[in-house]
Amino acid sequence: DAMVIQNPRYQVTQFGKPVTLSCSQTLNHNVMYWYQQKSSQAPKLLFHYYDKDFNNEADTPDNFQSRRPNTSFCFLDIRSPGLGDAAMYLCATSRLGTGLPDQPQHFGDGTRLSIL
Amino acid sequence: KNEVEQSPQNLTAQEGEFITINCSYSVGISALHWLQQHPGGGIVSLFMLSSGKKKHGRLIATINIQEKHSSLHITASHPRDSAVYICAVEGYGGSQGNLIFGKGTKLSVKP
Numbered sequence: 482d483a484m485v486i487q488n489p490r491y492q493v494t495q496f497g498k499p500v501t502l503s504c505s506q507t508l509n510h511n512v513m514y515w516y517q518q519k520s521s522q523a524p525k526l527l528f529h530y531y532d533k534d535f536n537n538e539a540d541t542p543d544n545f546q547s548r549r550p551n552t553s554f555c556f557l558d559i560r561s562p563g564l565g566d567a568a569m570y571l572c573a574t575s576r577l578g579t580g581l582p583d584q585p586q587h588f589g590d591g592t593r594l595s596i597l
Numbered sequence: 598k599n600e601v602e603q604s605p606q607n608l609t610a611q612e613g614e615f616i617t618i619n620c621s622y623s624v625g626i627s628a629l630h631w632l633q634q635h636p637g638g639g640i641v642s643l644f645m646l647s648s649g650k651k652k653h654g655r656l657i658a659t660i661n662i663q664e665k666h667s668s669l670h671i672t673a674s675h676p677r678d679s680a681v682y683i684c685a686v687e688g689y690g691g692s693q694g695n696l697i698f699g700k701g702t703k704l705s706v707k708p
Binding site: 485487512522523524526529531571573575577585586587588589590591593 | 628630632637638639640641642645683694695696698699700701
């Protein structure tokens with residue numbers, strides 16, 4: 482059973498046209514992460530939500546935004562995609578600091594974004 | 598210098614061979630993760646360890662905290678083990694939960 486679900490698996494958008502990627506989880510984890518992974522590179526953390534607290538990495542471009550309307554869902558918004566934003570975008574969840582045993586990051590299958 | 602170094606970068610093996618992938622890190626960590634990523638796919642967590650050794654079937658992971666080194670072993674390798682194996686470390690306190698990734702080891706197991 483998929484526990485971290487990313488939609489769509491493949492997304493094509495035009496240069497400069499806003500795009501939203503979605504992630505949902507059935508694990509009830511309190512932390513959700515968005516990573517960008519370019520070809521043959523390690524994943525790069527863009528930001529994460531610790532409960533409702535948004536944590537942006539210092540080098541994440543302003544072009545990238547995120548929303549977490551509830552525990553289960555998290556969205557990645559790219560306001561004006563450039564050619565350099567073509568990549569695999571990975572969502573992950575984990576459980577930290579809740580009083581229950583911490584859980585390692587569980588990853589979704591990713592969304593591969595192409596820019597025309 | 599990267600905080601997490603993996604070796605080798607690329608590894609080709611024959612089916613049935615014993616495989617070792619190494620990971621060295623230079624920062625203090627609360628845990629080390631071994632992850633698997635198949636081509637074009639998402640990432641699967643194989644192990645999370647902070648000391649000693651763990652075994653899941655044909656996979657074994659060890660860590661030496663003093664030497665800041667971990668190894669991932671695959672016994673009786675199979676073509677379906679072909680994937681990129683990524684070592685990632687997790688810090689303390691405010692950095693807990695955030696992963697620092699190695700560049701990965703691309704493993705190809707030939708039948």
